[in-house]
Amino acid sequence: MHHFAQHLKIEYKGEADLVTAADRAAEVLIRERIRQQWPTHDVLGEEQGLNDQGSEYRWYVDPLDGTTNFAHGFPVFCVSIALEHKALERKGERIAAVIYDPTRDELFSAEQGRGARLNGEAIHVSKTASLKESLLATGFPSQKRHKNPNIYFYHQITLHSHGVRRAGSAALDLCNVAAGRFDGFWEFNLNSWDTAAGVLIVEEAGGKVTRFNGSPFEINSRETVASNGLVHEALLREFEEVFAGRGLEPLPDPRVYER
Numbered sequence: 001m002h003h004f005a006q007h008l009k010i011e012y013k014g015e016a017d018l019v020t021a022a023d024r025a026a027e028v029l030i031r032e033r034i035r036q037q038w039p040t041h042d043v044l045g046e047e048q049g050l051n052d053q054g055s056e057y058r059w060y061v062d063p064l065d066g067t068t069n070f071a072h073g074f075p076v077f078c079v080s081i082a083l084e085h086k087a088l089e090r091k092g093e094r095i096a097a098v099i100y101d102p103t104r105d106e107l108f109s110a111e112q113g114r115g116a117r118l119n120g121e122a123i124h125v126s127k128t129a130s131l132k133e134s135l136l137a138t139g140f141p142s143q144k145r146h147k148n149p150n151i152y153f154y155h156q157i158t159l160h161s162h163g164v165r166r167a168g169s170a171a172l173d174l175c176n177v178a179a180g181r182f183d184g185f186w187e188f189n190l191n192s193w194d195t196a197a198g199v200l201i202v203e204e205a206g207g208k209v210t211r212f213n214g215s216p217f218e219i220n221s222r223e224t225v226a227s228n229g230l231v232h233e234a235l236l237r238e239f240e241e242v243f244a245g246r247g248l249e250p251l252p253d254p255r256v257y258e259r
Contacts, residue, residue, distance in 0.1 A: 040053055040055050041058070097109065108123075125180055155251060
């Protein structure tokens with residue numbers, strides 16, 4: 001929040017992908033704290049990449065999810081941290097997660113098998129059973145937006161739900177599904193540090209997370225559909241229809257509106 005108040009200079013990693021001093025400072029601090037407590041653990045962070053020491057434990061660190069919002073002074077961003085344990089004869093499982101929203105002073109947390117919490121109080125997904133009555137969330141990439149098909153999904157699902165929000169932080173969108181504020185969320189091409197903590201928080205709050213075709217979510221799948229579980233199948237059917245190009249409502253012609 002100290003950095004946020006100073007309106008720090010923006011640095012661009014790519015055409016539209018940016019980083020600020022706050023990203024770097026937050027990741028340095030988090031890595032130092034982890035190293036002090038667990039010096040042999042692996043850490044994968046958005047800014048500094050992977051420090052691989054061959055440990056059974058790996059931390060996923062997104063020091064500032066919602067950097068574009070942060071850089072423009074829009075108060076929707078967070079810090080996301082998850083811990084994964086590589087159990088014998090199976091893939092790694094996230095066992096603990098925290099996501100902190102400093103503008104609202106909201107700390108979401110989860111531990112495998114012990115539920116999800118918001119500022120220490122148990123949270124649960126919503127009980128909305130109809131997609132038509134659902135409030136959903138999605139996101140769009142900073143880079144290569146012209147190659148991302150999400151505008152079609154956004155349009156179709158907007159027409160078949162109560163509404164779709166695009167706030168700019170996938171980690172907080174997942175937390176809001178866990179807290180029952182959203183009934184579902186989807187996004188293309190997310191990185192492991194974007195989803196590692198939020199997915200566990202959703203699941204521990206009673207929600208469901210899969211890939212677009214309904215297969216189990218994987219940390220590197222880059223496909224994320226999360227919901228309260230009750231609207232999940234209906235949401236996946238919408239995905240199936242859009243991918244197949246069936247029943248697509250045409251986008252309205254702005255020239256007709258102007259007349």
